[in-house]
Amino acid sequence: MGENAELRAALAKLGFKQEELAGEMNTALQRLTGKTGSFSDRTVRNLLDGSTRRPTGKTRIALESVFGRSIAELGFRPPSSEALREDSVLRRRFVTATTSIVASSAIPTGSSPSPKRIGTQDVERLQERFAEIIASDHRHGGQRDIEVKAAGMSGEALALQESGSASQRVRSHLHASAAAFRSSAMWAAIDGRRYDAAIAHMQAAQHLAEMSSDAAIKFRIWSHAGTMYRHMGRHTDAAAANQVARNLDLNRRDPMFASLGLARQGAIHGAAGDKNATRRAFHDAQVAMDRADPLAYRPVWMNAFFDQAELHSLALSAYLELGDHARAEYHAHQCLASLRPHMARSKAISTSRLARAQLEQGDLEPAIKTAMSVSRDAAMQHPRVAGMLHVFGKRLQALAPASAEAATWSQYALDTRKAGL
Structure with missing residues (x-):
């Protein structure tokens, strides 16, 4: 018997405490049976310290649902053949109850159930x-x-x-x-x-x-990886990951994907301080977008966010990093003017960046008004927005510590924090 290092690492990566994992497992079980589960801190401790080495049945399926990984990948012994047969029944019920994907069919008394056939309708429901x-x-x-x-x-x-x-x-x-x-x-x-x-x-x-x-989902994952490394300050890794996305043949078939790859490369160049490469990338991204067929089929995730507004948003980020605040402000206004109504998160991020661009140009009053127009929900709950507004406040104090605007912002930030308590 020994500690399950794989499960503990997976728990840490998701940022869960033991009681939070028990709660998530109970939620999964509730979807399975319609009844609240009884997983507790003790359950999780037994899983972590090795007391439970081969979870089966509801425990196994709840764990795999929460982590999206097999029980073996989570550091447990593979289930026995008998346990697999039992889990197969539970898993079918889980899928049916949770996603309404597998349609149940009435089976006449005395007849044997026929194997289920998974088809395109099931994929469409997913x-x-x-x-x-x-x-x-x-x-x-x-x-x-x-x-x-x-x-x-x-x-x-x-x-x-x-x-x-x-x-x-x-x-x-x-x-x-x-x-x-x-x-x-x-x-x-x-x-x-x-x-x-x-x-x-x-x-x-x-x-x-x-x-x-699936080339489109490969593009999304590697493009996200580039963005992740950019936010982490790992610019070389960011460029390499984004280049994997850009090298996919999908970019040649659809200029819209090429445009997104180039725009994110421009944001990476901006974060790395390369002005000429940034300008070239955004010029090429705009050219590619202008060539793209607006009626071409694209996955839902692409249609939901990438458009002219997002291109301006990425340029805003890049030029803000480069210290070209006038150009950043231009892209901020262009972005906000063309954002679709459902892009609430993007609006909060772009508005926070606009406030910073105005502040760095010495426009204190407009900057304060812009920053205070960010929704309080975003300011309190979205980590990126909260971080941007925190930096905005620090820069305001550094640039104009005795100004009326600095006092106004300090009071506003205090009231916002109190509202979140």
């Missing part, structure tokens, strides 16, 4: 759930519950593989769906500044994407 994750991310962004839900849905997409027979094409789509959910968990962790968790999700997503052979 894609509907994925669209819900995307929409939630654009409204809130960076929240741990989005990350956990997306990771759980990845596990459920994999569970569907075991619930019946399917063509190779459908199985490829299921792996792509699992990878897509994982990439959303990765993005939520990046947006929330939980980088250890983001890296774990990235590794799982890359593995699933390879099994799917």
Whole structure:
């Protein structure tokens, strides 16, 4: 008997405490049975310290749902053949109860149940759930519950593989769906500044994407990786990861993907302080976007966020990093003028950056008004926005410590913190 290092590492990467993992397992079980589970701190301790070495039944499925990984990958002994047969029944019930993907059919008394056939309709239902994750991310962004839900849905997409027979094409789509959910968990962790968790999700997503052979989801994962490393200050890794996305043949088939890859490369150049490379990248990104067919089919995640407003948003980030505050302000106004209504997170981020660009140009009053227009929900709950506004306050104090604007902002920030208590 010994400590389960794999499970402890997975727990740490998701940022869960023991009681939080027990709660997530209970939630998974509630979806399975309709009743609240009884997993507790003791359950998790037994899993972590090695007392439970081969979890089966509801425990196994709840764990795999929360982490989106097999029980063996979590450091446990593989289940026996008998346990696998029992888990197969539970897993089918889990998929049906949780996602309404596998339709139940009435079986006449005395007849044997026929194997379930998984088809394109099941994949479409998964894609509907994925669209819900995307929409939630654009409204809130960076929240741990989005990350956990997306990771759980990845596990459920994999569970569907075991619930019946399917063509190779459908199985490829299921792996792509699992990878897509994982990439959303990765993005939520990046947006929330939980980088250890983001890296774990990235590794799982890359593995699933390879099994799917889906070029679009590979692009998304590697492009996200570039953004993650940029936020971490690892500019060489950021450029290398983004280049993997840009090297996919998808960029040659659809200029919209080429545009996104170039724009994110421009943001990386900006963070690295390369002005000429930044300007070239954004020029080329605009040219590629102008060439793209607006009616071409693209995945839901691409259609949901990448447009002219996002191109301006990435340019805003790059030029702010370069210290070209006038150009950054221009891109901020262009972005905010063309943002779609559902992009609440993007609006808060771009508004915070606009305030900083105005401040650095000495426009104190407009900067204060802009910063105070960021929604309080975003200012209190979104880690990136909260961090930007904190830096804004520090810069204001450094540039004009005795100004009326500095006093106004200090009082506003204090009131905002109190409102969040």
